[in-house]
Amino acid sequence: MGKYMALLLAGLIGIASGMQPSINTALGRYTGVKGASLVSFCVGVTAVFLLNLFSGNLNQLKGLTAAPWYLWLGGVLGAFMVYSSMYVLPKIGAAAMISVLLTFQLVTGMVIDHYGWLGTPVICLDWMRVVGAILLLIGVKLIVR
Structure with a gap:
């Protein structure tokens, strides 16, 4: 693929x-x-x-x-x-739940990548990835009110 x-x-x-x-x-x-x-x-x-x-x-x-x-x-x-x-989902809505879920999922993925856990390729955490995570957190704040 x-x-x-x-x-x-x-x-x-x-x-x-x-x-x-x-x-x-x-x-x-x-x-x-x-x-x-x-x-x-x-x-x-x-x-x-x-x-x-x-x-x-x-x-x-x-x-x-x-x-x-x-x-x-x-x-x-x-x-x-x-x-x-x-x-x-019924408490906070689909968009809020998914935005929080995806943000935490991405941060977890960045940690897994950084350390190469579970046999994943090592992709070091750099400032661009940190900025991306911060922007996601800002997005969550804008979605979850």
């Missing part, structure tokens, strides 16, 4: 992650937060299973037992995000 295709896909991921909390919160009005979380993950697991099944990638799961235990926490973090967002 080329750089521009990756950027386009990242944009689509942004749209999806912007929509997901609102969709889950709306579903939660019918099922409750726990029910909506369960439905969200069951549908997601089914979609990922079918994608792997039809693309022939299920055999890659053989390496799972060699992975360190903490790499399994991605699912727990995802569940926390989905579940918690359904409590936060």
